[in-house]
Amino acid sequence: MQEMRKHMLACHDQEKIDCFLQQMHVGFLGLSDSDGPYVIPVNFIWHEGKIYFHGAEAGRKAKIMSGGAPACFTVCEEQAIMTDPVPAHTSTAYMSVMLFGRVQPIDDLHERTEVMQQMLNKYVPGYFRRPLASSHVEKYRSKLGSRTVVYCLSPDVLTAKENPLDQKRRFISGQQAGKGRNE
Incomplete structure (x- = not known):
């Protein structure tokens, strides 16, 4: 695998990475088949x-993954735009994580139910009064x-x-170069 070009921005803090991935709501699943690249936004845990x-x-995503093709999963968050007197130094504060591997379906009903319950806990915490029943997971059809x-x-x-936010450089709507912060 090719090394990260901007290695000085690499984040190796596993606790920070775990927290970021637990909090974010949308990731982008990257796949490829004979028709070309295919990237799908998905909810995840x-x-x-x-x-x-x-x-x-059924569908293209399922078909590609059934062949055991390699996959990439990307999660990112833009935190702010950061200004600079030099236009080429205008930058974005962000955090991003990329994961590479192969996707496998989960066959075990108990594990599938547990994952789906965790998704409900993440996306609609406290909404359902009872835990998800494995019979629902097993029998549900779209x-x-x-x-x-x-x-x-x-x-x-x-x-x-990650490119951490420098509050002194944070762009504020209506702000102009030469007037105020970051002249």
């Missing part, structure tokens, strides 16, 4: 060093008749990068 997400058992498949990406490689 980060649990015990793995990415879990779900989807229909309006198109497709069952829900739970997938796991166990990363072979994980990289994280």
